[in-house]
Amino acid sequence: SAVISQKPSRDICQRGTSLTIQCQVDSQVTMMFWYRQQPGQSLTLIATANQGSEATYESGFVIDKFPISRPNLTFSTLTVSNMSPEDSSIYLCSVGDRADQPQHFGDGTRLSIL
């Protein structure tokens, strides 16, 4: 399966700042997704990153707070904007090739907001 790298692996940020997380895949993939996993919770889908067009956001997530880019089939970024302590979480990107196939996850970005 594809090798999926996320940067940074962790960060501690100040309230009100923004952080951009990168997801790089070593091969072209059809689908890329961004998830959030808060402490002790399961995975919550933030959005589907669409190559060359605006991301598709899930209910409760908006572009102004979580802008996403996907310039090509191997790379995507998620920005967490105007951060508050409630944004402290693990952010994970995942990739897949077909709608009936499993997704594979990057190693995650652990974000803490002070």
Added chain:
Amino acid sequence: RKEVEQDPGPFNVPEGATVAFNCTYSNSASQSFFWYRQDCRKEPKLLMSVYSSGNEDGRFTAQLNRASQYISLLIRDSKLSDSATYLCGAYSSASKIIFGSGTRLSIRP
């Protein structure tokens, strides 16, 4: 009702025991299901895919019951290293995987 539901556990069983847990899904149109394993502070890793009635891989067996809309995971001869959280996922009609909240499993010596 959540689209995918799991018993959160924790399941605490002795080494060598057989343990099983279920995952129910509400979307009858779902065709593809997955079990992932997530270790503490790590990303989820695919354990098994389930497309028809079931799948088996060594000590792990997954079964799909479409009539009752649940997927089960059976672990035989459990090892200490099986301690983890097991996530169930089902493809929704919108080409995305919906995950359950996970079942925590702890194997004791």
